[in-house]
Amino acid sequence: MPETIRVGIVEDQRRMRDALQALVNGNESFQSVGAWASMEEALSAAPEVEPDVILTDLGLPGMSGIEGIPKLREKYPAARIVVLTVYEDNDRVFQALCAGAIGYLLKNTAPPQLLESLREAMNGGAPMSPGIARMVVELFRLFRPPARAQYNLTPHERRLLKMLVEGHSYKTAAQELQVSIHTVAFHIQSIYTKLQVHSKSEAVSRALRENLLL
Numbered sequence: 475m476p477e478t479i480r481v482g483i484v485e486d487q488r489r490m491r492d493a494l495q496a497l498v499n500g501n502e503s504f505q506s507v508g509a510w511a512s513m514e515e516a517l518s519a520a521p522e523v524e525p526d527v528i529l530t531d532l533g534l535p536g537m538s539g540i541e542g543i544p545k546l547r548e549k550y551p552a553a554r555i556v557v558l559t560v561y562e563d564n565d566r567v568f569q570a571l572c573a574g575a576i577g578y579l580l581k582n583t584a585p586p587q588l589l590e591s592l593r594e595a596m597n598g599g600a601p602m603s604p605g606i607a608r609m610v611v612e613l614f615r616l617f618r619p620p621a622r623a624q625y626n627l628t629p630h631e632r633r634l635l636k637m638l639v640e641g642h643s644y645k646t647a648a649q650e651l652q653v654s655i656h657t658v659a660f661h662i663q664s665i666y667t668k669l670q671v672h673s674k675s676e677a678v679s680r681a682l683r684e685n686l687l688l
Contacts, residue, residue: 482507
């Protein structure tokens, strides 16, 4: 973990954005490297900003948080993305995690717990508010796979499917695997054919619903 955790904030409400920035900068272990009012502003920030963790709301003007999370991952591939929102319904939680968020916190999270959650994200954890964590466990129970779900995915295809679930784009997957984007595209098309799906979201949904990564 770096001595100082660099934090980006995407929050459209100015008072909340300023409060989060003050909280982050008020602790010597953290530094705010950007506080943006929209996803578009965050995506147009200078490349050298390089946050370690990005806190993002979901209900944003223009591009929503869920739409923007994959784009943030592409722009800042090393950053951990944690949702901070008032929404706690199944659909948004599921979509945000499928899009690539590694944590999901509610805005009533106490400030000390919020900072601890940022540390947890940097340590490889998946910080979630207690109610959200219970919901995620229940979602996985609901998505228990059929006993005979077999798609004959190769180990390489399983690894690539896992990367899709984690929110990787073609570009970041290619960088991680040290192959060309065309190679990634070829294998992803093979995955789509075997799973009988037509998009990344459908592949991710099937992988989670049928526990194909176990």
